[in-house]
Each structure stands twice: as structure tokens, then as C-alpha cells.
Amino acid sequence: MKQLDQFIEWMHGSVPKEVSRQQFLQWAGRGITAGVVGNFAASCRTGQPTTNSPSITYTASDGTRVPSSSWQTPPAKVPDNPEQPIQLEEWKAKTEKETDTPAPLPNDQRVGYAIVGLGHLSLDELLPAFGESKKSKVVALVSGSPEKMRKVAQQYGVKPESCYSYQDYDKLKDNKEVQVIYIVLPNSMHAEYTIRGAQAGKHILCEKPMANSVQECQAMIDACKKADRKLMVAYRIQYEPNNRMIRQMVQDQKYGTVKFIEAVNNQNSANPQHWRHIKALAGGGALPDIGLYCLNTIRYLLGEEPTEVFAYQYSTPGDPRFREVEELMSWQMKFPSGVYASCATHYGVHEARRYRVYGERGWMELSPAFSYKGIQMQTSHAEGKIERVEQPKLTEKNQFATEMDHFSECIMQNKQPFTPGEEGLQDQRIMEAIYQSAKEGKPVKLPEIKTKDTFRGPMPKEA
Numbered sequence: 367m368k369q370l371d372q373f374i375e376w377m378h379g380s381v382p383k384e385v386s387r388q389q390f391l392q393w394a395g396r397g398i399t400a401g402v403v404g405n406f407a408a409s410c411r412t413g414q415p416t417t418n419s420p421s422i423t424y425t426a427s428d429g430t431r432v433p434s435s436s437w438q439t440p441p442a443k444v445p446d447n448p449e450q451p452i453q454l455e456e457w458k459a460k461t462e463k464e465t466d467t468p469a470p471l472p473n474d475q476r477v478g479y480a481i482v483g484l485g486h487l488s489l490d491e492l493l494p495a496f497g498e499s500k501k502s503k504v505v506a507l508v509s510g511s512p513e514k515m516r517k518v519a520q521q522y523g524v525k526p527e528s529c530y531s532y533q534d535y536d537k538l539k540d541n542k543e544v545q546v547i548y549i550v551l552p553n554s555m556h557a558e559y560t561i562r563g564a565q566a567g568k569h570i571l572c573e574k575p576m577a578n579s580v581q582e583c584q585a586m587i588d589a590c591k592k593a594d595r596k597l598m599v600a601y602r603i604q605y606e607p608n609n610r611m612i613r614q615m616v617q618d619q620k621y622g623t624v625k626f627i628e629a630v631n632n633q634n635s636a637n638p639q640h641w642r643h644i645k646a647l648a649g650g651g652a653l654p655d656i657g658l659y660c661l662n663t664i665r666y667l668l669g670e671e672p673t674e675v676f677a678y679q680y681s682t683p684g685d686p687r688f689r690e691v692e693e694l695m696s697w698q699m700k701f702p703s704g705v706y707a708s709c710a711t712h713y714g715v716h717e718a719r720r721y722r723v724y725g726e727r728g729w730m731e732l733s734p735a736f737s738y739k740g741i742q743m744q745t746s747h748a749e750g751k752i753e754r755v756e757q758p759k760l761t762e763k764n765q766f767a768t769e770m771d772h773f774s775e776c777i778m779q780n781k782q783p784f785t786p787g788e789e790g791l792q793d794q795r796i797m798e799a800i801y802q803s804a805k806e807g808k809p810v811k812l813p814e815i816k817t818k819d820t821f822r823g824p825m826p827k828e829a
């Protein structure tokens with residue numbers, strides 16, 4: 367009977383599952399638990415308990431035999447459409463925060479990605495994010511370090527024959543599993559690898575900044591158009607729920623007309639030898655790397671394009687990190703609706719990544735705003751004698767998974783990405799105007815663009 371007790375406990379998940387297939391067959395064969403096994407098998411097939419459950423018992427911690435609990439909750443609803451989540455039975459009051467049950471696509475229906483460059487972003491964020499993705503899977507790697515790539519391939523289940531050196535990059539053309547090439551290389555390499563990737567017949571997801579010049583951005587767009595491939599710039603913030611909500615509040619004028627925005631993105635860098643401190647590789651310093659988040663996010667919140675920028679640049683004399691690239695860039699932007707934005711980005715102070723949007727009747731803030739995790743909203747407005755300061759907490763989503771899944775969906779449904787190459791090109795135009803202004807010490811005008819969201823595709827329905 368001891369084995370039967372073990373089996374019943376195993377079925378109810380209360381002890382480690384130390385039951386071998388052989389033991390299971392022995393028990394089932396003896397007929398001792400025929401009813402239980404039949405029931406168990408039936409419930410596995412249908413996903414629902416059968417109605418004629420035999421009364422079974424298990425041994426409680428005090429050694430007494432007690433009846434095993436029977437099913438009480440109604441069965442889950444299982445929709446046929448793979449993209450609709452399984453609906454579990456309700457148990458929380460409507461007043462509690464809603465939760466989401468993910469609905470991932472089966473592996474063979476997901477879009478296959480090749481990750482190019484196995485540095486910090488790929489190893490720390492992107493590869494783990496595939497675990498939370500619903501429509502994307504990693505199927506190939508490209509790296510200059512075979513040893514590192516072998517290990518990463520083992521960790522994430524990438525086949526050895528789908529691992530490529532940079533010399534073999536163009537051979538991705540023959541890998542049918544790869545639909546998207548995700549470029550995660552130093553900025554100066556984005557253009558070349560995008561163009562070659564498109565020529566190899568693959569869609570391109572390119573990290574920000576898109577490239578180091580307007581000419582490079584345009585060449586990337588042209589190459590993808592010519593090859594009839596999609597191009598998206600990885601602006602994860604535009605797919606992040608808190609930032610989406612602030613955009614909605616700005617567009618709805620929740621606190622009246624927005625008049626002023628301030629934004630900061632700072633971090634302290636350490637290694638003067640790193641490509642981020644070499645102008646030919648990085649294109650610039652704090653501005654294209656992290657200041658870009660202030661620029662791109664403000665454009666996203668407003669849906670407008672700046673008509674004028676005025677900038678100031680500074681680097682601590684003698685600091686080896688800033689021989690070639692700027693330490694600080696501080697700049698203002700004027701928008702057609704009259705909004706004025708003040709931004710700063712710094713490579714030599716402790717991390718801070720925040721913005722605040724000031725409307726006539728209240729303000730909205732994210733701090734941090736641009737981090738990978740832990741984004742926190744705060745709003746403030748007056749109600750009679752109360753200054754109501756609120757900190758709404760949204761369910762956190764993996765920004766990289768959300769972003770990749772958006773691109774995968776665009777490929778599956780043949781849609782334009784929300785942040786296509788044109789969006790990256792516009793940021794590059796503005797950054798070049800910011801550098802020009804800092805150099806000349808005077809404002810630089812940009813062409814007025816009257817339409818909203820001019821450089822974006824259709825907005826994804828949900829983040």
C-alpha cells in the first residue's frame with residue numbers, strides 16, 4: 367500500500383515526483399488504482415476532471431487516512447485561437463488588479479531571430495527576453511568569439527550549425543529558420559550589417575542609435591526597401607506600458623495642454639578603451655547612446671517634431687573617457703504646438719533616468735523612465751484643497767520581449783513596424799542639429815512637420 371499512497375500523493379503534487387515510468391506501469395498493471403489512473407488519463411485528455419471520481423485517500427502528516435479533495439472550481443475556458451489566452455476561473459473581486467495569462471505561440475509558429483553581437487545587451491537582456499516572448503524565438507547567433515558563442519548556443523538551445531562568425535555572416539541567407547536579423551553591434555557597424563542582412567533576404571531589427579549619420583540611415587532604409595524587407599529600430603520605450611500611458615494622457619490632455627517637458631538620462635561610464643568612447647565606433651558620446659532616449663521619448667509622447675534646437679556641450683578637460691566624445695549634452699527643443707523641452711544627458715555622473723511632463727492643471731512623471739525594469743509613474747494635480755499625488759503601478763512587462771513580438775507580428779501580418787527606419791533617421795537628423803548648435807553656440811532650425819506621428823507606423827494595440 368505504501369506505493370499506492372506515494373502514487374496518490376504524487377498525483378496531488380504534495381511530494382517530489384520520484385515515480386519512475388516502470389513504477390507507474392506496475393501500479394496501473396496491478397489494477398489497484400485502475401479507477402484513479404483511468405480518471406487521471408481522462409482528465410489529461412480533456413483538460414477537465416471527470417465526474418465519477420472514485421473516493422481516494424491519502425496519508426495526512428499525522429498518519430491518519432483522509433479523503434482526497436475533489437475538484438470544486440469550474441473548468442478553464444480554452445479558446446481555439448492560439449493567440450487568445452486560456453481563461454482561468456475567476457476568484458478575485460473586480461476591485462482587485464487584473465492579471466494577464468500569457469498566450470505564447472507554439473514554437474514552430476514563432477518568428478526566428480539571429481542575434482548579431484553577443485555583448486552586454488544580448489547576453490543580459492535580449493536572449494533571456496526570448497523566454498518571455500510569445501511570438502519570437504532565437505534560432506541563430508553571430509559572434510567573433512567561437513568559445514563564447516558555443517556556450518551561449520548551449521544555454522539557449524541554438525544548433526551548432528546555426529552559429530556564424532562575422533566572416534560567415536552572409537551565409538545566414540541559406541538558413542531558412544532565420545527570418546529576422548537583430549543587429550546588436552557597436553553603432554558604426556549598424557549600417558553595414560543592416561544592408562548586408564537585407565541583401566541576404568532577412569528582415570532587420572536594428573539597435574538604437576540607428577547609425578552614425580543621416581546618410582547611413584538613408585542607405586539602410588533604401589537597402590531594406592530594395593530587398594523588400596522590413597526594418598525596425600529597437601526603441602523599446604515606445605512599446606513600454608508606462609510610457610504608453612503617459613503618451614495617452616498627453617494626447618487626451620488629461621491635465622490640460624502640455625507646455626513644458628524636462629528629461630534627463632545620465633550614467634557614469636568607466637572604460638576609456640570601450641567602443642562607446644571612440645568616436646568612429648560610437649558616433650558621439652552621451653547623446654547618441656543615452657540622451658537619445660530623452661529625444662525619442664519626447665517626440666513619441668507629443669507625436670510632434672521639433673522645429674528648433676539649442677544645445678550646450680561639455681567634457682571635463684583631461685578625462686581620458688572624453689578625449690573623443692562628449693561627457694555632457696544639454697539641449698532645448700521647440701515644438702510646433704508651443705511645447706518647450708529641456709533635456710540633458712551625462713556620461714560622468716550617477717545614474718538618473720527620468721522625465722516630467724507639465725500640463726496646465728497637473729504634471730506626469732516617470733522616474734526611472736528609461737530603465738529596463740522598475741519604471742515608476744507619479745502624477746500630481748489639485749482637487750480643491752488637496753494636492754493629489756498618485757503613483758499608479760502598472761504590471762511590468764519585459765520591454766525587449768514586447769518589442770520583438772511587435773516586430774514578429776508585423777512580419778506575420780505584413781504590417782509596417784511602429785518604429786521603422788524613418789523614425790531612426792529623424793532622430794539622427796535632430797541629433798546632427800544638436801551637435802551643430804553646440805558647436806556654433808546658437809539655435810538651429812529644423813523643417814516644420816505639420817502632421818503627427820509622421821515617421822511611425824500603426825501603433826500596436828497593446829504593449
Ligand code: NAD
Nearest residue numbers: 483484485486487488550551552553573574575600602641
Ligand atoms: P557591448 O560592447 O556590450 O557589445 C557589443 C558586441 O559587439 C560585443 O560582443 C563585441 O565583441 C561585438 N563587436 C563586434 N565588432 C566589434 C568591434 N569592432 N568593436 C567592438 N565590439 C565589437 O555593447 P552593448 O551594450 O551590447 O551595445 C550594443 C548595441 O546595443 C549598441 O548599438 C547600443 O547602443 C545598443 N544598446 C541598446 C540598449 C537598449 O536598451 N535598447 C541598451 C544597451 C545597448
